[in-house]
Amino acid sequence: MPFVEKDNMFITVPVSYRDYVEHREIKGPIFENYMMLLEDTPNKLNLKVENENLFFENSPRSYISSIFRWPDNIKEPEYLICCYKTYQMHSTSTALYIKKALSLKSPQAFSISDLGSLSPIIALEWARINKADALLVCLEQIYNMEISKSADGFPLADGASVIAIRSEGDxxxxxxxxxxxxxxxxxxxxxxxxxxxxxxxxxxxxxxxxxxxxxxxxxxxxxxxxxxxxxxxxxxxxxxxxxxxxxxxxxxxxxxxxxxxxxxxxxxxxxxxxxxxxxxxxxx
The missing domain is CATH 3.40.47.10 (Thiolase/Chalcone synthase)
Known part of the structure; x- marks a missing residue:
């Protein structure tokens, strides 16, 4: 049970992307390979639940540079950590893509997945153990109706939120x-x-x-x-x-x-x- 107040860790107010659309086209060889496993997945996603749109027009990672910029007067973080539950449908590293999009030079960039919704807690633990500032990017990309649906819960949806982990913050x-x-x-x-x-x-x-x-x-x-x-x-x-x-x-x-x-x-x-x-x- 990490109690970290003595470690002087803070986060900033999150910034998130919020423009949802009714459907999104997903194309490319990675998606085509995925389609071979899920033959009933339609190419045009058009799922609405209780009038909620679930998708961004483009890939969630493409919006990070439009909602966040690391302050010029603050030293760059040592780590850039992407967290996601839903697989990011790209042929290139999402963490490295965001690092480049934000024009960051110093951070070691990597992703934490396969831990479901709790990945951000692992990211905090990484920053605490290494006594380092980090940029936390939480991304979700929905690409399959059946994965989005839930028998007794809310549907999964696209998401993109950025939080800075620093020695001072909000x-x-x-x-x-x-x-x-x-x-x-x-x-x-x-x-x-x-x-x-x-x-x-x-x-x-x-x-x-x-x-x-x-x-x-x-x-x-x-x-x-x-x-x-x-x-x-x-x-x-x-x-x-x-x-x-x-x-x-x-x-x-x-x-x-x-x-x-x-x-x-x-x-x-x-x-x-x-x-x-x-x-x-x-x-x-």
Whole structure:
């Protein structure tokens, strides 16, 4: 259970891309090879759930340079870490592509995948262990209807969010943790509650002082979290943005008049894991 306040780690307010369209064409040899495995996948994706568009017009990575620029007066980060659950449909490294698009020279660029929505927690651990600044880029690219659909949850959607991990910033990282869970009778709600409560108890934070930001996994999950805590923020859209999801919500809180709190808990959830990041707002 890493409690990292002593490590002086902060994150900046996330910046995210938000222009969704009704469909997107996906072409190229990589997609064609994927089509051989999923012959029923249509080339034109046109899935809408409750009037929600799920796709960006182009690949999510192509928008990063339009929403973020590393400040010229701040030393470049040592690492650029891309996190994603959904496979990035490109023949070139997405991390190296973004490094070039942002005109960064110094960072070692790599990706963390195959860990589902909890990849950002591994990225934080990497930065903490190496005592280094890092640029965290959370990307999701939806390319198959069946993968996007969920029997009892919100559909996966394209996402692109950028967060800087630095020695100063808008939110101090107090703690983070991920735990394995067995088959949950509460759809992960009780496990999430127990995990957050353990952290709050250890740090002496009252539930009234913290805003819980649950991943948009499903209506059942979000409603369950609302029943457990007095302050919970959920977005109006019904998209599951996986690795990027809680960061979209945190940005929404920062740029709107929604009630602010001193502490925030970002939750990430997969079928077999639950994770949380506890943050403290800096400044006024």
């Amino acid at each position: 939110f101090r990282i107090l703690s983070y943790e991920q735990i394995w869970i067995k088959e949950s009778k509460t759809h992960g709600v009780q496990e999430t509650y127990n995990l957050i409560e353990n952290h709050l108890s250890y740090m002496g934070i009252m539930p009234e002082e913290i805003m819980i930001i649950p991943q948009a996994l499903s209506e059942i999950y979000q409603t369950g979290i609302k029943e457990k805590f007095p302050n919970v923020f959920t977005r109006k859209d019904k998209r599951n943005l996986s690795t990027a999801d809680p960061f979209y919500s945190l940005e929404d809180i920062c740029i709107t008049n929604f009630k602010k709190k001193s502490y925030y808990a970002l939750t990430f959830i997969e079928q077999s894991k639950v994770g949380v990041i506890i943050l403290k707002k800096t400044g006024g």
